[in-house]
Amino acid sequence: MKTNSGIALQELVRKYNVAAPRYTSYPTVPFWDNEQFSVQGWKQSVYHTYQKSKDSGISLYIHLPFCESLCTYCGCNTRITKNHKVELPYIDSLLKEWGMYTAILKEGAPLISEIHLGGGTPTFFAPEHLTKLIKGILAHAQIADDASFSFEAHPGNTTYEHLDVLYQLGFRRLSLGIQDFDPLVQFTINRRQDVADVRRVMQEARSIGYTSINFDLIYGLPKQNLKTITETINESLILNPDRISFYSYAHVPWIKPGQRHYTELDLPQGEEKLALYTRGKKLIQEAGYLDVGMDHFAKPDDELFIAFQEKRLHRNFMGYADRYRPLLIGLGVSSISDSWNGFAQNVKRVEEYQQMLDQGQLPVVKGHLLDAEDVIIRRHILDLMCKGETKLTNGFLGNETILEKLQEMIDEGVVRIEVDQVIITSLGKSFLRNVCMAFDLRLQKSKSEMQLFSQAI
Template identity: 60%
Template sequence: MNKLEDLLEKYHVPAPRYTSYPTVPFWDEQTFSREGWLKSVRETFSSAATTEEGISLYIHLPFCENLCTYCGCNTRITKNHGVELPYLQAVLREYDLYLDTLGEAPLIREIHLGGGTPTFFSSENLCLLINGILEKSVLHEDAEFSFEAHPGNTTTAHLHDLYRLGFKRLSLGIQDFDPAVQLMINRVQTVEEVAHITELARQIGYTSVNYDLIYGLPVQQLAGLEETIKAVLELRPDRIAFYSYAHVPWVKPGQRRYTEKHLPEPALKQQLYEMGREMLRSGGYTEIGMDHFTLKTDSLYHAAVNGKLHRNFMGYTHQSTKLMIGLGVSSISDSWAGFAQNVKKVEDYIALTAKGEIPVFKGHLLNEEDLLIRKHILQLMCQGKTKLTEQERLHPVISAGLERMENLSADGLVTVNGNELEVTPDGKRFLRNICMALDARLWASRQETRLFSMAD
């Protein structure tokens, strides 16, 4: 084996994706309470930073007409569109409950509609939802709205109506155009359908179109993925998320439609990644953070260059807020000093909001050590480097993390120069492993249960 293959084998371990710290499996639920969470929300909302930058809203819309078997999201499969209005009314009730907590109309900096399939909902009902929020809010002058869309059910009305409400970005779930892979994962859309939505969005005025691609899917082969990426490069989306498939059938039973025998062997999976990465880079895309590629005209690229890149439960974003409120079933909120997740069943969510209860069921309130580690993991994930103060470097949790990082440093994946840590070009492939060295809660738990997908 060559050096890269040796390193890939050495660091092929389950690792978090670090959309938060602490990661969800290591939240301390014993010290969490709804009252403590709401206190944290109020304190962050009243801070000077939030007054200036505003807040973000993530809205989870869980319904899909068909089950995509690769998907790890919280979904509800139904063809009954009568579920739309009752659910959206519950979301608006939850927003009202947060307004009562905040005591005044918030300044909205960012709204993202995720799922599930947001475009499962009719354009009319999505307008009802967004108007219901905006009429009780104040818009930031730099507000940006985005939504996830299925190429197969996104209509002209969706694109026009959401654009009029302020949406300028959309993300299309492609995964792979190979018919054999699409059949296996039950996610079928043609290049022509994707091209139509992309072109129409640009004609209307959308400033950024993202495609999601996945490597490591069942029965995926080099030739098929190569043709997919060639088609993507022709369509020229502004952003591309190129993710590793996370095989977690113990969490998502839909993935049991196939077995590990259908998945690419580790060597082939790495070849899929290397080929895709090289094709995207050669095609004019710049690698941003982890798993993301952008054109130099996109705001995410400019954020990375200017040191403004941010990462949260919605992924990478070019702007950040200290307070992100998650609305809808299973949504996760972030007050910077705390996290809270909503109940995961639609029926429970609707019932709790109807009773006037904010529907969180678990969370974590960050202590001083959590905040310290969070800061540096976020810097590594977004900027590829971080700088410690002398006091921070001597802190027990940081010094222990630096000791764990010695092997990574010896392998040329990260440089530790005094108080400065920087991910090397080779280390970008191992960003999850590098951040994991600082993850005090993960190392303290030493759980043997498989909680995360593999770091590859």
């Protein structure tokens, strides 16, 4: 198959199937300058950003890492345990950390625009413990009129009580981790739930009053093929979620040893993996869902698609959002906070996290304060990821390396330039991460020989 530029699609797949960031931040975590970072500088950045943007409120991400069993495909920071006595001590630690941030803000009750519970498995926690957590957070905050509260749910352990309690606390959106419905794929990745589990949770959530349900699906998992991906997508479409996130599986066994439960021979790769995405995307779009950014699809009346249309879509460590808030505070192990001009990541081990908080220390282990060049490039990459285009005149550096890479992509039909706009073509959407890499000067300057990211395709 040849593209409009006359280049075989297979050639582009081979060329661009390289290790590539997902660009939930710029600079990406491996290229943070930790030597120039200090916790005191981070605190100042948080304070100044909030003072400039307090009327728009804070986005709050809370990481709940516990799971009862390991899903071997998972790249998240998790703690596997069946001991539910860990719940309350961890919640106490989260509330201590939140108290430290409210002290930094010097506000008795900062405005919260967004809360997202991620994991791990947030529904590992008992409903009464989630109540303690959210009420503890909100006891020292105001809620914005247009606030959006969401959580990630495992269909196999999410109860009616979970749904009801979180709804009463203000949650209206949930994301269900489906990944794949095929029994062999589920067995291989140690992820077990069936269609009945998902249907039950959806019916209960709708009856309670939830207004938005997202499905997380993954292509490129071990043992997947065109038949299984087609069946999973069709089954998902019958269930009729409001949004679908259709992610590429990130194979990083050197970071996540659980992924060594299977081998590369079990994985669809290159053109075969791209065919899975192409088939899935076609089925999703034929069902009336519209393309939003990278890997996301939503119904035409969904807030995410409306934000995309109105060019106010945002992307951060929580993924795509229908709003931009300059200050994102991450609570919990491994959480990343973002003040637009800086990033900070918490320690990854639960015991170390709790020990630092008990000693009165903010549990930050590393971070990065952006320089002027970083801010310019960050804006270009964010515009490409959220709008599919960027203006060269917006602080463009005139870097010859960037211009050379863009010219290659113009010749290949991946991007086009109209006046001062770099625009991703329909072909280029499959190589969006690669286009962003053309602007990533920190990656290009790196002399690291380690593979730091998963493959782009």
